[in-house]
Amino acid sequence: MPTVPTVPRPIPLNPSPRALNYLGGYPAHLQQQVQALIDAGKLGEVLRARYPGAHDIRTDKALYDHVTELRSRHLRGAEPLSKVAYDSKIKVIQHALGTHTRISRVQGGQLKAKREIRVATVFRDAPPEFLQMIVVHELAHLKEREHDKAFYALCTHMEPAYHQFEFDCRLWLTARDAGLWAPPGVRA
Numbered sequence: 001m002p003t004v005p006t007v008p009r010p011i012p013l014n015p016s017p018r019a020l021n022y023l024g025g026y027p028a029h030l031q032q033q034v035q036a037l038i039d040a041g042k043l044g045e046v047l048r049a050r051y052p053g054a055h056d057i058r059t060d061k062a063l064y065d066h067v068t069e070l071r072s073r074h075l076r077g078a079e080p081l082s083k084v085a086y087d088s089k090i091k092v093i094q095h096a097l098g099t100h101t102r103i104s105r106v107q108g109g110q111l112k113a114k115r116e117i118r119v120a121t122v123f124r125d126a127p128p129e130f131l132q133m134i135v136v137h138e139l140a141h142l143k144e145r146e147h148d149k150a151f152y153a154l155c156t157h158m159e160p161a162y163h164q165f166e167f168d169c170r171l172w173l174t175a176r177d178a179g180l181w182a183p184p185g186v187r188a
């Protein structure tokens with residue numbers, strides 16, 4: 001009697017090769033590992049296990065207080081910030097992301113002249129580590145304009161796990177686009 005064929009793995013929700021646009025600056029073998037997780041439908045749950053938390057920095061006021069506290073702890077010499085806010089107009093770019101550096105600029109735009117820090121609204125519902133990464137990144141730009149050695153040294157001074165968080169944040173953005181990350185309160 002013939003057996004019913006089993007489906008070897010879940011059908012990917014979004015098999016588009018564009019899913020890896022956030023990882024363009026990383027080595028091919030890492031991208032292949034991520035693609036395998038996407039194909040298996042597991043990228044979201046892997047990230048959820050590693051980053052189970054949520055933060056309660058929901059308002060612009062709470063974000064301002066959080067960023068200001070970090071600034072005064074790590075960047076005493078830097079000038080005060082006139083404004084810190086979530087900005088729904090900042091779009092995390094979806095296509096042709098080729099470098100490490102462009103994404104963060106787009107995610108968390110910083111208007112240097114006015115000393116404002118804006119964080120894309122998508123980070124309101126991000127695991128706290130990813131909000132921290134963006135905040136640290138934009139704070140570091142108060143002192144270092146380019147994405148150079150000095151810039152990343154400042155990032156890792158403020159957040160020792162900065163590089164891990166940046167990579168995993170890109171995985172998180174990838175998982176969101178692939179429909180593999182449920183919003184808070186929604187159980188898959």
Ligand SMILES: [Zn+2]
Pocket residue numbers: 101104105137141147
């Ligand atoms: Zn930047």
